[in-house]
Amino acid sequence: MNEIVVGVDGSEESRAALAWAVEEGRLRQTPVLAIHAWEVPMVPAPTGLVPPSVEVVGDLTELREDAASLVETMVREIAGDAADVEIRPLTVEDKPVNALLDAAERNDAQMIVVGSRGHGGFVSLLIGSTSDQVARHATCPVVIHRHRRG
Numbered sequence: 001m002n003e004i005v006v007g008v009d010g011s012e013e014s015r016a017a018l019a020w021a022v023e024e025g026r027l028r029q030t031p032v033l034a035i036h037a038w039e040v041p042m043v044p045a046p047t048g049l050v051p052p053s054v055e056v057v058g059d060l061t062e063l064r065e066d067a068a069s070l071v072e073t074m075v076r077e078i079a080g081d082a083a084d085v086e087i088r089p090l091t092v093e094d095k096p097v098n099a100l101l102d103a104a105e106r107n108d109a110q111m112i113v114v115g116s117r118g119h120g121g122f123v124s125l126l127i128g129s130t131s132d133q134v135a136r137h138a139t140c141p142v143v144i145h146r147h148r149r150g
Contacts, residue, residue, distance in 0.1 A: 003033045003088075003142050004103045005128065006113040007096055008016065010036075013115030016080045016147035021113040022085060024143075030110055031086040036071035037099035038063065067091045097133040104140055111141040 006021035008014040018034055023033040040060065072088040079087050092099040102111050114131045131144045
């Protein structure tokens with residue numbers, strides 16, 4: 001489909017990345033695929049982090065609905081009624097890096113756009129960086145959009 005794939009997570013950085021991707025989609029006359037990836041939260045156990053029991057999580061319907069609402073709201077707020085560019089919101093139950101890379105490969109993406117919180121240094125080593133992992137493993141160009149606050 002040759003889309004622009006952009007990751008959104010509700011942060012200001014991802015809002016700025018989405019706005020950039022939408023404008024780039026307008027310029028290139030290319031559809032934009034806005035992806036929000038989510039996972040079932042892990043819980044600590046003596047053996048490490050494990051998926052929670054059904055009793056703890058309950059029905060995943062609410063988590064799925066919240067994730068879909070987040071990406072749909074962001075697309076509506078950022079793009080409005082943009083008739084000049086097609087924007088598809090997508091919610092995926094997966095790690096963000098996997099969701100972005102898979103979508104880009106599956107859709108023969110022109111590029112992947114991600115925001116950057118700019119943790120850098122030691123924090124990035126501990127928690128990993130979605131933008132870093134996407135840049136290392138993507139088979140298409142990657143734009144890491146740095147949002148300036150204020």
